[in-house]
Amino acid sequence: MSDSEGWDGDLRDTGLALKHDREWDYELDRVADAVAERDADTVALQFPEGLKRRAAGVADDLDELLPEKVRIYISGEANFGACDLDTDLMRRSDVFVHFGHSPMVEGGDVIYVPLFSNVDVEPILEEAVGHLEGDEVGLVTTAQHMNKFEMMQSFLEDRGFTVHTRRGDERLTHEGQVLGCNYASAEVPADQVLYVGGGGFHPSGLAMDNPEKRVVIADPVNNVVKPASAEKFIKQRYAAIHSAMDAETWGVIAGTKIGQRRHGIAETIVAENDDAYLITLDEITPDHLRNFGLDAYVNTACPRITTDDGPQFDQPLLTPQEYRIAVGEEPMDALEFDTFEGTW
Ligand code: SF4
Missing domain, CATH: 3.40.50.11850 (Diphthamide synthesis DPH1/DPH2 domain 2)
Structure with a gap:
């Protein structure tokens, strides 16, 4: 994705002295308490892209608060939001901590530490x-x-x-x-x-x-x-719809990230179109779609991959509603921005 849920700009001037970072309260005492309560052997830490530079320092600080037996894992997977928890690491750790975003996904025992910017507004x-x-x-x-x-x-x-x-x-x-x-x-x-x-x-x-x-x-x-202007994006969306109008075969992406699942929408499209195929995917990139050789794709996961990164894909990448416009089920002027509002 071209950007994440914040943090990129906020870190610009913070330099590289990351060990024992005191700029934010990482609530490590709360993490240590959870480790003690659960008699945990493993604790996992997940950071968004813009905070990964802090990971080693935070792990060092936490290590000082924990019994020697506890092993600390840091998720190296890309992370763009609270919708994107490292579920594999979550399953394999006794305590899972997600830094930098406020809670979105229920389930498991995730400890969210929502860090705040110190910029004067x-x-x-x-x-x-x-x-x-x-x-x-x-x-x-x-x-x-x-x-x-x-x-x-x-x-x-x-x-x-x-x-x-x-x-x-x-x-x-x-x-x-x-x-x-x-x-x-x-x-x-x-x-x-x-x-x-x-x-x-x-x-x-x-x-x-x-x-x-x-x-x-x-x-x-x-x-x-x-x-703020949406003009450039709207032009791009109409261009993507037009380029998909001749498509005969469709890949319909059912995202596997925990907070990006709209599989019902994907299944409905495939049920109605004999030339559409359900494709599960975690990271949605041009490389991951290239070898399928289908004419166009519908993305039911993070809508910002479609709107912000769509032009980088080899074939048209549409939102579910844009698909319905491209196949003639809805008029062109019905175009709306795809969101997770009311579908979550
Ligand atoms: S699904 Fe929403 S919260 Fe998750 S990365 Fe995309 S825009 Fe952000």
Whole structure:
């Protein structure tokens, strides 16, 4: 995937002195307590891509708190979100700890340690105020900035705005939280939404999912305020649909990652089309699809692989709804951004 659920920008200036990192509270006492309670022999640690540089230091610190018999494993698998737990390592360890994301997936005994960004958001909010129109605004952010959410809300209210917030659905842990595949928290009675957070990954999805709203990005990591636009993505999606219209054979991807499973949608498509085949896949990459030699693919797993990485694939890669447009079951102007809202 081209980006993950945060962390990339936030680590830019933190240097390489990673051992005994004191920048964040990794809640290692909580992990050590769980190890003692379960009389554990193995503890497994999983970090998102942007935090992997911290893994060795965190393991060293944890090791000092644990009995000698306990073996620490670090997951080396790619990780892009709380939807993407290392289930193999989870099964084989007594305690499994996932750092950097808030809880999404129930089951097992996962200890989530949601680390928060220490970036000061007040200067960028001050600048953002000048870019907002009217006096009503929706407010959203990512899990990494949730520790500042109340402060953001008060800041805007102090400047005369009525701030609309909500917790979207059960895939989200917090009020005002968005994920790359879920913008239900932005469904508020306001014509404009302020997104506070780093990078373009989340606001591009926010703009795609809310074409009727004005979306303003306040990026405290890159220190920039600007509008979000979905224009480029929409053009790409129409191009992908057009290039799949002549496809005779289809691969329908049923993702195996624990928080990306929409197998029912994949099975329905295959049941209705004799020339469609169910393909299970963990990492969805051009290399993994190349040898099947099918004409086009439908991705029912993480929708951002389709929208953000789709152009890198040899054959068209569509969302389930785009497939229905390509085969003539829905009109072209029905195109919507694919999300995990209400399907989780
Ligand atoms: S499925 Fe959602 S939470 Fe998981 S990586 Fe994709 S966008 Fe992020």
